[in-house]
């Protein structure tokens with residue numbers, strides 16, 4: 001009996017050991033399976049990454065093609081503009097407008113014989129819209145039937161009209177910044 005109980009004990013021990021072993025084994029298998037699954041995942045991610053890397057970069061990441069830098073606007077060549085004023089407009093003004101729009105007799109404060117005072121305009125402001133003859137008071141008052149009409153009792157020739165029109169149309173828009181208001185106190189016109 002002693003032996004038997006010993007055996008039982010041994011068997012018991014053995015069965016406990018077996019149980020323990022099988023638990024350990026089961027846990028081991030579970031661990032193994034889990035570790036396999038775990039190992040799969042990074043593989044998937046990795047292959048995913050590889051695919052991503054092989055794909056061409058999304059369009060958003062592409063740098064937008066840099067806009068060609070526009071050349072900076074040419075600085076105003078006032079000397080050249082004054083020379084063209086003297087050449088094209090002065091002869092007309094001297095002959096047709098000087099009686100009433102010169103230093104001594106400046107109707108509406110408008111002095112037409114100097115480029116600088118011409119740019120100032122009248123007491124109402126500039127008489128030109130650079131680049132747009134049709135919108136310029138200077139050109140408007142020269143049209144037949146305009147009110148007021150300049151010169152008051154005469155009509156400029158078509159040739160003079162087209163000379164003045166193309167001169168204003170050819171002016172750089174930047175000249176607008178040089179157009180000033182007349183000194184309302186009646187003083188000498190000046191550029192602002």
Ligand code: HEC
Nearest residue numbers: 096097099100107108122124127137138141148150151152
């Ligand atoms: C006989 C005088 C006389 C002559 C010549 C004359 N003007 Fe005038 N001008 C006037 C009078 C007066 C006014 C004001 C008219 C009004 O506002 O009713 C005036 C106004 C103007 C205005 C409008 C100014 C403003 O902003 O109110 C312009 C522009 C002008 N003249 C341009 C000219 C040009 C260009 C010529 C020559 C082609 C000329 N004038 C010839 C008398 C004259």
